[in-house]
Structures are given as structure tokens and as C-alpha cells.
Amino acid sequence: NAGVTQTPKFQVLKTGQSMTLQCAQDMNHNSMYWYRQDPGMGLRLIYYSASEGTTDKGEVPNGYNVSRLNKREFSLRLESAAPSQTSVYFCASSEQGSPYNEQFFGPGTRLTVL
Amino acid sequence: SQQGEEDPQALSIQEGENATMNCSYKTSINNLQWYRQNSGRGLVHLILIRSNEREKHSGRLRVTLDTSKKSSSLLITASRAADTASYFCATAPGPARQLTFGSGTQLTVLP
Numbered sequence: 001n002a003g004v005t006q007t008p009k010f011q012v013l014k015t016g017q018s019m020t021l022q023c024a025q026d027m028n029h030n031s032m033y034w035y036r037q038d039p040g041m042g043l044r045l046i047y048y049s050a051s052e053g054t055t056d057k058g059e060v061p062n063g064y065n066v067s068r069l070n071k072r073e074f075s076l077r078l079e080s081a082a083p084s085q086t087s088v089y090f091c092a093s094s095e096q097g098s099p100y101n102e103q104f105f106g107p108g109t110r111l112t113v114l
Numbered sequence: 115s116q117q118g119e120e121d122p123q124a125l126s127i128q129e130g131e132n133a134t135m136n137c138s139y140k141t142s143i144n145n146l147q148w149y150r151q152n153s154g155r156g157l158v159h160l161i162l163i164r165s166n167e168r169e170k171h172s173g174r175l176r177v178t179l180d181t182s183k184k185s186s187s188l189l190i191t192a193s194r195a196a197d198t199a200s201y202f203c204a205t206a207p208g209p210a211r212q213l214t215f216g217s218g219t220q221l222t223v224l225p
Contacts, residue, residue: 004156041218092157102147102159103157104159105157
């Protein structure tokens with residue numbers, strides 16, 4: 001039982017390049033999330049998917065797109081990377097319908113945009 | 115904008131001492147959760163307290179919630195070096211799915 005996995009672990013991009021961050025969970029959770037964490041700050045929600053086939057914007061969606069490929073996988077795409085997107089990105093999942101919304105996190109992807 | 119704000123931002127104590135961290139939030143909540151993040155790792159859920167609860171225990175953790183003051187505290191008793199981490203509070207404003215995280219308290223436990 002791997003929980004939430006993310007690939008890659010590290011990535012360096014040049015301004016304007018594109019890339020996709022991958023996330024998968026094996027806990028049969030319906031809801032999945034993408035966050036970014038900047039130094040000295042908590043997590044900010046980029047996008048989330050309440051269930052397969054649905055996605056919604058979070059607090060900081062600009063510059064990102066997401067795809068809920070199936071129940072297990074939720075990807076985050078940067079179409080044209082900018083230095084302001086240098087951050088650590090975390091994927092998380094939770095059970096839909098739970099009023100307690102405990103989230104399970106992946107290990108993160110450290111992204112640097114030059 | 116961040117719903118929860120932790121205080122202090124950083125805390126350094128000796129092994130065996132108790133550590134107390136506080137969280138304040140702005141709007142009504144369904145529940146409040148505490149997470150731990152070890153350096154370079156993802157967040158790990160520690161404990162959840164519902165809006166109708168005032169205190170909850172889990173091992174060496176004790177969480178209190180005061181909804182009238184919109185605040186919560188996390189107490190770690192008999193701290194260990196392995197407790198060194200960042201601690202975040204997160205609030206759920208209703209039966210919604212989105213958690214809002216605070217900026218965290220960096221706890222250092224010195225051996």
C-alpha cells in the first residue's frame with residue numbers, strides 16, 4: 001500500500017517550458033488535491049477534484065491546469081512555467097463524503113523555474 | 115488568504131519539555147486538524163477536533179478548541195528529538211472538502 005505517490009521528485013525548468021506533475025493514490029479515495037508550498041508558508045490549494053470527472057479551482061489556480069485521468073490519478077500541468085511557480089508541490093487525497101476530510105499527502109515535487 | 119495562523123512561528127525546547135503551539139482562525143469551522151511535516155517530506159495528519167468538541171487526546175498529543183475565541187492549541191508532552199518538525203493547523207469551514215492551512219510552527223527539540 002504505497003498511499004500517495006508523486007513523480008518526479010525534483011525538476012528544473014526554464015521559463016516558458018511546460019511539464020506535467022503526476023500523482024496517484026491507491027487508497028480508493030474519491031477526492032484529490034494539488035497544493036503548493038512556498039518558504040515559510042502553509043499550503044495553498046491550486047486545484048482539487050471532488051470525484052472522478054470533476055475539477056475545481058482552489059485559491060491559486062492561475063498558470064496551472066489539471067486532469068483527473070481516472071479515480072487513481074490526478075495530474076497538474078504547467079503550460080508555460082514562470083519563476084513565480086518555483087515551489088514545492090504536494091498532491092493529497094481524501095475520502096469523499098467524509099465530514100472530517102482528513103487528507104493524505106504525497107512526498108512532494110520540488111520545482112525550480114529559472 | 116490563510117484561515118489559520120499559528121503562534122509562535124518558531125519554538126525551541128529541550129527534550130522532555132512540553133511544547134505548546136497555538137492556532138487562530140477567522141471564520142466558523144466544521145473541524146480543525148493538526149498536521150506535522152518533517153523536513154523535506156509531505157504532511158502527516160496528527161489529530162482532528164470537531165467544532166462541538168473542546169479537548170481531545172492522542173498519545174502525547176492534546177488538542178483544545180475554543181470556538182468562541184476561534185483558537186486551538188496543540189500540546190506535545192514529554193517532547194523528543196524526533197518531534198522536531200513543522201506543525202500546521204488546518205480548518206474545514208463546513209462539510210466542504212477544502213482545508214485551509216496556516217503558515218505553521220517550526221518546532222525544534224534539542225537533545
